[in-house]
Amino acid sequence: MEEHMNNQAVNQVEDHSGNQDSVHFGTQSSVPTMTPVAHTYTISVIGIGRVGLPLSLSFCKKGCKVFGVDVNQDHVNAVNGGTMPFIEVGATELLQRFIGREFIATTDLRMAVQGSEVIIMTLGTPVDEHLNPVFAQLESALKTIIASLKPGQLIILRSTVSPTTTEHIKRYIEKHTPYKIGVDLFLAFCPERIAEGKAIEEIETLPQIIGTLDDVSAEKASAVFKLLTPDILVSDARSCELAKLYCNMYRYINFAIANEFMMIAEQHQRDIYEVTRLVNTGYKRGGLKQPGFSAGPCLYKDGFFLVNRTPFAELISTSWKINESVPSYLIEQMRAMKDLQGAKVAILGLSFKKNIDDTRNSLSYKARKIFLAAGAEVVLHDPFVERKPLEDVLRGADVVLVAMNHDAYGALTPEFLNPLVADGCIVCDIWNMLGTGKVFNVLKNV
Ligand SMILES: NC(=O)c1ccc[n+]([C@@H]2O[C@H](COP(=O)([O-])OP(=O)(O)OC[C@H]3O[C@@H](n4cnc5c(N)ncnc54)[C@H](O)[C@@H]3O)[C@@H](O)[C@H]2O)c1
Numbered sequence: 001m002e003e004h005m006n007n008q009a010v011n012q013v014e015d016h017s018g019n020q021d022s023v024h025f026g027t028q029s030s031v032p033t034m035t036p037v038a039h040t041y042t043i044s045v046i047g048i049g050r051v052g053l054p055l056s057l058s059f060c061k062k063g064c065k066v067f068g069v070d071v072n073q074d075h076v077n078a079v080n081g082g083t084m085p086f087i088e089v090g091a092t093e094l095l096q097r098f099i100g101r102e103f104i105a106t107t108d109l110r111m112a113v114q115g116s117e118v119i120i121m122t123l124g125t126p127v128d129e130h131l132n133p134v135f136a137q138l139e140s141a142l143k144t145i146i147a148s149l150k151p152g153q154l155i156i157l158r159s160t161v162s163p164t165t166t167e168h169i170k171r172y173i174e175k176h177t178p179y180k181i182g183v184d185l186f187l188a189f190c191p192e193r194i195a196e197g198k199a200i201e202e203i204e205t206l207p208q209i210i211g212t213l214d215d216v217s218a219e220k221a222s223a224v225f226k227l228l229t230p231d232i233l234v235s236d237a238r239s240c241e242l243a244k245l246y247c248n249m250y251r252y253i254n255f256a257i258a259n260e261f262m263m264i265a266e267q268h269q270r271d272i273y274e275v276t277r278l279v280n281t282g283y284k285r286g287g288l289k290q291p292g293f294s295a296g297p298c299l300y301k302d303g304f305f306l307v308n309r310t311p312f313a314e315l316i317s318t319s320w321k322i323n324e325s326v327p328s329y330l331i332e333q334m335r336a337m338k339d340l341q342g343a344k345v346a347i348l349g350l351s352f353k354k355n356i357d358d359t360r361n362s363l364s365y366k367a368r369k370i371f372l373a374a375g376a377e378v379v380l381h382d383p384f385v386e387r388k389p390l391e392d393v394l395r396g397a398d399v400v401l402v403a404m405n406h407d408a409y410g411a412l413t414p415e416f417l418n419p420l421v422a423d424g425c426i427v428c429d430i431w432n433m434l435g436t437g438k439v440f441n442v443l444k445n446v
Pocket residue numbers: 046047048049050051052069070071072075109122123124125137138140141158159160161192193194195196297298
């Protein structure tokens with residue numbers, strides 16, 4: 001396979017202006033040309049999940065050869081068969097264009113690393129049942145590749161990590177190899193900031209952050225990411241680790257504010273959407289977010305990468321408590337309006353974010369648990385996850401919880417719902433998809 005990757009003689013490279021130049025893979029073009037041609041790379045992307053797979057395809061688009069490495073054999077088989085394992089706009093077309101040529105998925109991590117100039121780690125970094133960060137995937141991959149590393153390689157950490165992780169990785173590599181970072185091997189932390197579903201577009205439109213512990217690594221990592229975008233922000237690794245976490249936590253805290261304000265408005269029998277309109281309209285210091293289910297594999301856990309060594313920083317953990325309590329708050333309110341014992345509840349939207357199929361850490365499942373504990377019968381719907389006819393799910397419902405603001409739910413109106421649901425059905429519409437401006441709607445009474 002390595003031979004296949006290295007012997008691809010000529011391929012088309014899209015430069016930043018969209019021009020096409022012919023180059024030999026991994027080298028400067030041997031064809032004299034007036035336009036300088038960007039150097040391309042052989043890259044191993046370790047972990048071809050939601051982050052690694054779109055990133056791999058984006059580098060292929062720029063003329064790189066990519067080994068996409070994953071431990072999940074089914075996932076690797078699907079990718080090699082040209083099938084995207086999840087929804088990502090524009091990715092299927094790229095996968096089918098590059099697979100078996102510029103892009104090869106494999107479980108053979110050592111082989112991939114031995115044949116690569118650049119190694120990008122896009123492994124999962126979840127939290128455990130005590131909400132402590134778990135870096136087992138990173139540790140396992142590092143252990144596997146450590147003996148295969150060779151001088152000149154650039155290692156890029158793309159996973160979200162705790163501050164100081166890049167420094168730990170430098171120490172680990174220097175302890176277990178004869179090589180020095182910044183001299184023989186190069187190391188950078190270049191965080192991923194895409195929104196799932198928009199990865200292919202955002203990889204090339206968001207500025208790329210390059211965090212390193214030495215200048216040579218910074219130059220080398222910048223050159224790689226300049227293939228994707230001219231917008232490169234270089235800083236020290238720890239600042240970049242913090243910046244990634246702050247990007248997510250700033251949003252998360254703002255969602256918590258919106259959710260808490262929603263609860264307070266309800267306490268005053270007022271509608272949060274009306275209050276938000278008053279706050280935001282024409283007021284330059286406004287910008288209040290709308291309430292909603294705020295969770296998912298990043299927002300749910302990234303705060304714990306910051307606070308587990310700073311126990312007195314309450315804002316992040318309080319935001320987590322507020323956002324995680326939204327399902328129980330909403331259900332308690334509905335329980336005060338209607339006996340949920342034996343009620344038919346339809347939950348619409350199961351993913352953690354609109355218009356995607358990723359259900360990790362989605363609050364919809366927490367809501368289902370609470371409804372079931374209250375004795376309700378729960379049916380689920382999601383156009384990307386549980387593809388049942390919406391009408392069937394809604395028929396006879398006593399409660400409808402619009403848990404995610406998928407575009408498809410923009411068609412929900414009281415007129416559409418009324419003939420389907422039971423009399424006096426409560427529609428809990430935290431996203432205001434019905435456009436009534438009310439979180440709780442009693443149907444036939446909207
Ligand atoms: N999903 C997002 O929108 C997003 C956005 C920004 C940052 N991040 C961060 O990026 C990282 C990756 O997230 P993700 O959502 O892509 O996770 P993911 O679970 O979708 O992908 C990780 C992949 O790594 C594979 N894997 C596990 N152990 C391995 C090993 N030892 N060797 C090779 N492959 C292995 C898994 O099978 C999986 O396919 C996380 O740190 C996450 O916090 C995610």
